[in-house]
Amino acid sequence: MSIELIDEARRQIEICNACRYCEGFCSVFPAMTRDKAFADGDITHLANLCHNCRGCYYSCQYTEPHEFALNLPAALAEVRQDSWERHAWPKPFATAYQSSGVAIAGVLVVTLAALFAAIQWLTPASGEGFYASLAHTAMVAIFAPAFLLPLLTVALSLRAYWREVGGRGIRWAEVLAASKSAGTMRNLDGGQGQGCNFEQEDRYSNARRYLHQAVMYGFLLCFASTGSATLLHYLAGIEAPYGFFSLPKLLGVPGGILLCIGTVGLAYLKTKADPALGAVRVWGGEMGFVALLFAVALTGLVLYAATGTAAVPALLAVHLGAVLAFFLLLPYTKMIHGFYRMAALIVEHQKAANHAGR
Incomplete structure (x- = not known):
């Protein structure tokens, strides 16, 4: 498991979970609101639940140049791909x-x-x-x-x-x-x-x-x-x-x-x-x-x-x-x-x- 990918996705998810502006876009956001802390398996689950529609990115106020630099679609895509390759x-x-x-x-x-x-x-x-x-x-x-x-x-x-x-x-x-x-x-x-x-x-x-x-x-x-x-x-x-x-x-x-x-x-x-x-x-x-x-x-x-x-x-x-x-x-x-x-x-x-x- 790529620890760096999981940790970066976790960082972004925790920020999204505090904001919750994108709650209605897809299943990822109501799923993440159930928890306050996310184990590695939770991050993998959310990544495979994501359909990469990118609506959250274009609606987000914390993307670059904001210091949070959120790019949740890319972070979840990397974790998702890693999970496929890791278990293959x-x-x-x-x-x-x-x-x-x-x-x-x-x-x-x-x-x-x-x-x-x-x-x-x-x-x-x-x-x-x-x-x-x-x-x-x-x-x-x-x-x-x-x-x-x-x-x-x-x-x-x-x-x-x-x-x-x-x-x-x-x-x-x-x-x-x-x-x-x-x-x-x-x-x-x-x-x-x-x-x-x-x-x-x-x-x-x-x-x-x-x-x-x-x-x-x-x-x-x-x-x-x-x-x-x-x-x-x-x-x-x-x-x-x-x-x-x-x-x-x-x-x-x-x-x-x-x-x-x-x-x-x-x-x-x-x-x-x-x-x-x-x-x-x-x-x-x-x-x-x-x-x-x-x-x-x-x-x-x-x-x-x-x-x-x-x-x-x-x-x-x-x-x-x-x-x-x-x-x-x-x-x-x-x-x-x-x-x-x-x-x-x-x-x-x-x-x-x-x-x-x-």
């Missing part, structure tokens, strides 16, 4: 990705795409659609461990985080409340629906909120598409290729489009925002993750559009390379923030309920 396993992977995210993602996609192309050339395939280029058994053999092992790594990371912030046994009501908050992006509405200040400084905007929703729901639709195709294959004996009006395509095509729109929009907003109000050192890693997610969605859509053409084998190799790179890097990219954010929202409901019951 193996930790060096997370640190390396954050410093060179774009390069690592790009090299991995190209390398894996070349690997899939070689498999296509060396291994005879049989079947229709994509399976005419790469056998179903080969896909399963590669992607099953590449999906399950990163999830195991994420689970280990979350367990360490949960213990640090004082989480207890989970109840369904807490999960539902946290899911509702995450699904509506409530903490990006500025407290009263006007939006946040991420890219327009002292002006409010809901753009970041809507683009986050596009990415989240686009990803969930694509995941549901893959899940439905798996069920059709193994339970109903209906194998790919699937027509446009099949469940996998009705879920996957809109999901891919939403992912493309959301990732491009978020990347654009990130170039408009002040980097000094976030974790500056991981800017490249965050952009690398957005670019990788965009590549997964775009190559999937292009591959579907090219169905039945001679371009399918090459496009399939590129798409599978992007998807496999996404899975392998999942525990070290900003994708981990979705897991931590849900955990933070659940813990916040627990802490609020415990405080109300005193």
Whole structure:
């Protein structure tokens, strides 16, 4: 744990807790008012509860040139990033990705795409659609461990985080409340629906909120598409290729489009925002993750559009390379923030309920 980051965030939180001008902006401020002293785990919890909307910074009277020099969004972003890296396993992977995210993602996609192309050339395939280029058994053999092992790594990371912030046994009501908050992006509405200040400084905007929703729901639709195709294959004996009006395509095509729109929009907003109000050192890693997610969605859509053409084998190799790179890097990219954010929202409901019951 970086003591300097925790101590600086604690200093700023204690000043904010005395002022309380920003109490209505997001969940961080009512959460901090429950306590007068903050343990290290409390600081980590508040950092992961923060959505970096930056409304507090632009409303604050104690930012520079005031001697307090508050920059709470940046302080919490640094602690939040530190918590992800500290609990990641193996930790060096997370640190390396954050410093060179774009390069690592790009090299991995190209390398894996070349690997899939070689498999296509060396291994005879049989079947229709994509399976005419790469056998179903080969896909399963590669992607099953590449999906399950990163999830195991994420689970280990979350367990360490949960213990640090004082989480207890989970109840369904807490999960539902946290899911509702995450699904509506409530903490990006500025407290009263006007939006946040991420890219327009002292002006409010809901753009970041809507683009986050596009990415989240686009990803969930694509995941549901893959899940439905798996069920059709193994339970109903209906194998790919699937027509446009099949469940996998009705879920996957809109999901891919939403992912493309959301990732491009978020990347654009990130170039408009002040980097000094976030974790500056991981800017490249965050952009690398957005670019990788965009590549997964775009190559999937292009591959579907090219169905039945001679371009399918090459496009399939590129798409599978992007998807496999996404899975392998999942525990070290900003994708981990979705897991931590849900955990933070659940813990916040627990802490609020415990405080109300005193």
